[in-house]
Amino acid sequence: MRRRALYCAFMPAPADSLVGASPPRVAHAALRSDVARIAARVRDGTRLTPEDALLLHEHADILELGLLSDLVRRRKHPEPIVTYIVDRNLNPTNVCITDCGFCAFYRRPKADGAYVLERGEIVRKMQELADLGGRQVLMQGGHHPYLKSDWWCELFADLRVRFPQINLHALSAPELDHLSKLDKRPVEEVLRDLIAAGLGSLPGAGAEILVERVRKIIAPKKTTTERWLDVHRKAHEAGLRSSATMMFGHVESVAECIEHMTRLRDLQDETGGFTAFACWLMQPDGVPEQHLYPARRTPAVYLRMQALSRIYLDNFENIQTSYVTAGLKMAQVTLGYGCNDFGGTMLEENVVSAAGCFHLAPIQKLENVIQRAGYTPVQRNSWYGIVDPRHPRLLRGPSSKDEAESHRAPRAGPPR
Numbered sequence: 001m002r003r004r005a006l007y008c009a010f011m012p013a014p015a016d017s018l019v020g021a022s023p024p025r026v027a028h029a030a031l032r033s034d035v036a037r038i039a040a041r042v043r044d045g046t047r048l049t050p051e052d053a054l055l056l057h058e059h060a061d062i063l064e065l066g067l068l069s070d071l072v073r074r075r076k077h078p079e080p081i082v083t084y085i086v087d088r089n090l091n092p093t094n095v096c097i098t099d100c101g102f103c104a105f106y107r108r109p110k111a112d113g114a115y116v117l118e119r120g121e122i123v124r125k126m127q128e129l130a131d132l133g134g135r136q137v138l139m140q141g142g143h144h145p146y147l148k149s150d151w152w153c154e155l156f157a158d159l160r161v162r163f164p165q166i167n168l169h170a171l172s173a174p175e176l177d178h179l180s181k182l183d184k185r186p187v188e189e190v191l192r193d194l195i196a197a198g199l200g201s202l203p204g205a206g207a208e209i210l211v212e213r214v215r216k217i218i219a220p221k222k223t224t225t226e227r228w229l230d231v232h233r234k235a236h237e238a239g240l241r242s243s244a245t246m247m248f249g250h251v252e253s254v255a256e257c258i259e260h261m262t263r264l265r266d267l268q269d270e271t272g273g274f275t276a277f278a279c280w281l282m283q284p285d286g287v288p289e290q291h292l293y294p295a296r297r298t299p300a301v302y303l304r305m306q307a308l309s310r311i312y313l314d315n316f317e318n319i320q321t322s323y324v325t326a327g328l329k330m331a332q333v334t335l336g337y338g339c340n341d342f343g344g345t346m347l348e349e350n351v352v353s354a355a356g357c358f359h360l361a362p363i364q365k366l367e368n369v370i371q372r373a374g375y376t377p378v379q380r381n382s383w384y385g386i387v388d389p390r391h392p393r394l395l396r397g398p399s400s401k402d403e404a405e406s407h408r409a410p411r412a413g414p415p416r
């Protein structure tokens with residue numbers, strides 16, 4: 001076993017463990033002492049450094065990571081509830097010219113299977129969501145070479161009139177960057193027009209790993225790290241909230257995952273505009289450059305990072321599980337590893353399922369899973385306001401994009 005078990009890292013070392021110990025035992029004792037010191041910082045609410053995070057990830061026992069992340073989660077969310085949102089994915093087009101090697105969803109222009117949905121089809125999908133009481137549509141698609149921002153503005157304006165109760169959680173940072181290039185104008189102007197048309201919040205997609213070495217391997221044509229962060233910064237400045245993500249388990253190192261989270265944490269200190277963080281393991285089956293990727297990582301790899309994200313991202317209120325990639329049973333486990341949110345019901349999902357990974361669940365099944373883990377499932381909106389009429393005592397804002405502006409996280413992080 002590569003990692004040494006440290007079930008008793010909070011306990012003092014046995015008296016004889018440091019006396020006359022062989023070199024490996026001395027090294028183990030020193031590591032145990034380091035892990036205990038960092039665990040004490042977590043319990044005190046002190047911000048971890050990247051070095052702390054790496055040591056904790058590599059040397060703490062997985063159960064210990066779970067306990068620490070659960071402590072942090074309970075500090076932020078003392079009520080035994082788990083939130084989720086009734087939403088659906090809607091991908092207006094799969095046409096893309098960015099050719100990410102990990103993506104099984106997209107098609108080149110004019111390739112077999114390439115599509116742009118007719119307006120009638122989009123409206124029909126929205127109506128299905130409205131009929132189920134949906135509150136959000138997660139709308140993103142490929143980087144189409146001809147669909148400029150006016151196409152999206154016209155679509156958003158139409159949907160806002162038809163379905164005012166459904167928030168348009170749409171267009172990732174790389175898509176906005178692409179629209180800015182197509183339009184030949186700054187992304188601030190693109191955002192301004194899209195917001196005026198009805199854009200309500202941004203998904204965190206397209207972050208993958210925010211480290212250039214990694215991006216050059218897995219998505220060389222995609223938006224850079226700096227640009228991804230700057231688009232979110234501009235969106236926050238324009239009054240939108242957004243989520244943040246990380247897709248890992250491919251060519252990155254653990255240190256690069258921590259660098260990714262550090263970039264997010266820094267931006268959150270600056271703007272307070274992120275609502276949540278979600279991470280998931282890359283799904284390598286059937287993607288165009290499958291030969292570049294290792295086999296699908298084990299659930300333990302996912303759990304360790306999930307727990308670390310809750311501990312390290314101390315200025316993020318909400319950490320989402322990823323049942324679509326990990327499955328409902330593993331998602332249930334992550335509720336003890338820092339997660340307080342189940343994400344969306346995703347009544348339709350096309351992107352991850354294109355890579356052979358498809359774990360969608362009817363709403364009742366999802367609620368049963370949460371309840372069996374000891375929590376009350378509660379419906380939320382896009383801004384993490386609680387909107388579930390079954391729980392009047394828990395109802396709270398923000399109830400809209402504009403109200404979310406006054407609920408932003410504090411701009412400065414806790415002591416370093």
Ligand code: SF4
Nearest residue numbers: 096098099100103142
């Ligand atoms: S991940 Fe997005 S940008 Fe990359 S190829 Fe797929 S659809 Fe295009």
